Amino acid sequence: MGDPTHSSPTHSSPTLPQPLTPAGRDGLAAILSRPERAVIALDFDGTLAAIVPDPERARAHPGAVPALAALAPKVRSVAVVTGRPASVAVRYGGLAGVPGLEHLVVLGHYGAERWDAVSTIVQAADPHPGVAAVRAELPGFLDAIGAWRGTWIEEKGRAVAVHTRRARDPQAAFDALRGPLGELAARHGLIVEPGRLVLELRPPGVDKGVALVDYVREMGAESVLYAGDDLGDIPAFAAVEKLRTDGEVRGLLVCSGSPEVTELADRADLVVDGPRGVVALLAALATQLP
Structure with missing residues (x-):
């Protein structure tokens, strides 16, 4: 077979x-x-x-x-x-x-x-305005909290994601970013969807x-x-x-x-x-x- x-x-x-x-x-x-x-x-x-x-x-x-x-x-x-x-x-x-x-x-x-x-x-449907705001703020945000090295941003159109798979300690980087990214998302009316070493900021209700x-x-x-x-x-x-x-x-x-x-x-x-x-x-x- x-x-x-x-x-x-x-x-x-x-x-x-x-x-x-x-x-x-x-x-x-x-x-x-x-x-x-x-x-x-x-x-x-x-x-x-x-x-x-x-x-x-x-x-x-x-x-x-x-x-x-x-x-x-x-x-x-x-x-x-x-x-x-x-x-x-x-x-x-x-x-x-x-x-x-x-x-x-x-x-x-x-x-x-x-x-x-x-x-x-x-x-x-029309995109959520918070996605564009987060997209513009995210690079400086990651740099300011010292999380830029080993992380990278994926542009997803109606969402934006931060990956930690390339970090020296991917899981530690994921855990450290989850809270701050949740606060960033909330300020712009978004939520954070955790995944496999990725945190996605996207609109709620979908x-x-x-x-x-x-x-x-x-x-x-x-x-x-x-x-x-x-x-x-x-x-x-x-x-x-x-x-x-x-x-x-x-x-x-x-x-x-x-x-x-x-x-x-x-x-x-x-x-x-x-x-x-x-x-x-x-x-x-x-x-x-x-």
Whole structure:
């Protein structure tokens, strides 16, 4: 048998991993029994693409697009839900113009942007003015508190992020910056979203949970699979948990596992081995659906 993460899932029969929780098994059973009413939603960085020191070099796992293209025609919808700008996720993922992904949707900036493969147009609300203010103030702010060395700023359009992965002690730098950046964000009406050695300053009231619930309801889905890897995915996990509790949908929560973040694994129905494991799961799911 070939490696399902590097070959087309239509030509292999990978084993479908089984969730460890009753709710997860129920969610998977719902997807398998009525795939035409299932939404498959996935984070990008750390889930479809490996985490790399320079986010601009992040690219989807080689098996991600083939697996998604095999799966998408068999389910209600496939959506990528990411903190990145939607157009960046499309470009770094190689998601545009792919046969099988003609109806793919990308919800960028935690749902503030939406790109769909039908129109190839990004729809977005007006940006929050606090982002521009923080963007202008942040370089001097980091220099003034002695945190410039080893940290760097990522421009994200509707948000701005400070990375500590290149610092001498990345975790210590992350911990030291969390409070001061929280105060800076609050002064400009923003919040800080912590991630894997990154602190993102962005507008409040928009998160992956809100975006996911709205999309699941828009699609009239009866089941949903959500896969993520980071703290920013916790709202999406919480949203699926509430939808399950309320009886609105049956759901499967998948953690793209890493040693850097354990909170998501503790809440997941199924933990897989990073993007490679996510791709294998998608490929296996595609082979199980008619």
